Amino acid sequence: MKFKCFSCFLCDKEQSQIQNGKEKKKRDYPWEIYTLKELLRATNNFHQDNKIGEGGFGSVYWGRTSKGVEIAVKRLKTMTAKAEMEFAVEVEVLGRVRHKNLLGLRGFYAGGEERLIVYDYMPNHSLLNHLHGQLATDSLLDWPRRMSIAIGAAEGLVYLHHEANPHIIHRDIKASNVLLDSEFEAKVADFGFAKLIPEGVSHLTTRVKGTLGYLAPEYAMWGKVSESCDVYSFGILLLEIVSSKKPIEKLPGGVKRDIVQWVTPHFQKGNITHIADSKLKGRFDLEQLKRVIMIAIRCTDNSPEKRPSMVEVVEWLKGGLGRRKKEIPNSTHTNGDGEIRRTQSKLKIPSDDDGLKIR
Incomplete structure (x- = not known):
């Protein structure tokens, strides 16, 4: 370019x-x-x-x-x-x-x-404002609106990864870069770090840009960037949307914990409702919440080859999985101290037969 x-x-x-x-x-x-x-x-x-x-x-x-x-x-x-x-x-x-x-x-x-x-101009400002900022106390993001925002942002990424010519990697997917119009339609914004990917090229090695907490491990460590880096960032964003937790939280004693580390044990123990934003006051579809978290776990797999494409993510968010149930493979995640741990998972992404529909 x-x-x-x-x-x-x-x-x-x-x-x-x-x-x-x-x-x-x-x-x-x-x-x-x-x-x-x-x-x-x-x-x-x-x-x-x-x-x-x-x-x-x-x-x-x-x-x-x-x-x-x-x-x-x-x-x-x-x-x-x-x-x-x-x-x-x-x-x-x-x-x-x-x-x-x-x-x-x-x-x-x-x-x-x-x-x-x-x-x-986006009159409803950024998703960050609604999750963590001045608009958070107004509780304008009910469950259907959150799902609509997640799907809209995902469809924007599908366009960048698969329809734009050449394909585009955003490299800075985060809550502050998802803006909301008057109807709360999601608009992915801020392309200052974007990379154009020539035809036939699977990845590039480049200087690391982006925001701590959203960076895929292979990108943060080695500067290896591909569409799957955006997928990882989107998985973090999904967890943020349903929980209103920040990607990285500071715990007492100066210890930092990422959102995947917080979600994983709750999910494995079946404490799904504990993951949902308390401001929703229980008004959400439990099965949809399970599905979204499972999708996020797939997106944030430490191995980029195991992450889904954004086309698959949109299909899953919309409930278009067909009749097969897909098993979530074992995933490894890195904690705040750089220690790698393995999350054993027998979780399955639900199919349409389970009656899960996001409307």
Whole structure:
């Protein structure tokens, strides 16, 4: 993938030409190139009151265009080579993809020291906000809504892994990167760490990016990245969705415990209801909960070859397993101290014959 093409977007002459209607009609960009003036006006000069998110990359601001359209504007921090690359990757990837469960790119601005990416505004914010943040106490995520979000995010990943050309590995699947529209439809967001996978290539070895707690072991240790790394991250996300537990929790004495370590003994002992978020107050389908946890265990297998594809994950979440019952193979998981332990499991993913349907 080449990024030199983006340099043509950076000069003022090009910006003014594209703003001119004649030049704009000649080019078939899948996005709009905004002026800095437009985005300053839309966000009230990036006023603190307009800030709706912040991360290592920079800040995100709510805005409203002169046409009355609500937008979200990501403003990158200091312009480094790393930030420039992430900006280029995100615009490149989002310019390629179109799917109802991927956050839409409206456009961008690149000039001087400013790199701004403009997205559709998501009024229900991020999944992280609802699970652990300011919206958690509002308990807006009932059981059907959680299942819908899980399936939507999974379908977005199916598109990236199997339908986009070339295929795309997200590399940073986590709760803060699943945004929710006005209908709580899931939108996978933030493609700054994404990798395009050429046809016929099974994996790449690269510098590790992503978020602690969601990283597949082979990626965290050796930088070996493939679609199965996203599958692992999605398995962690599934457990987070049903339990509202964070991927890594600090215990007394400074000990850290990951969510798989917490879930596994409860699941083996049959304490399924203990895993469900207490804010659900018991209002969930017990068999669906069992199935989701079993799927998550499959996704977080230490061996990438044993993890399912996202196509299978979507099929299982929707209950489309057919008449066969599939046994979950033995899985190994690593605890917070790096000690590897084996989880012996005779668990089976239920079939349609068990009457399990997610609606």
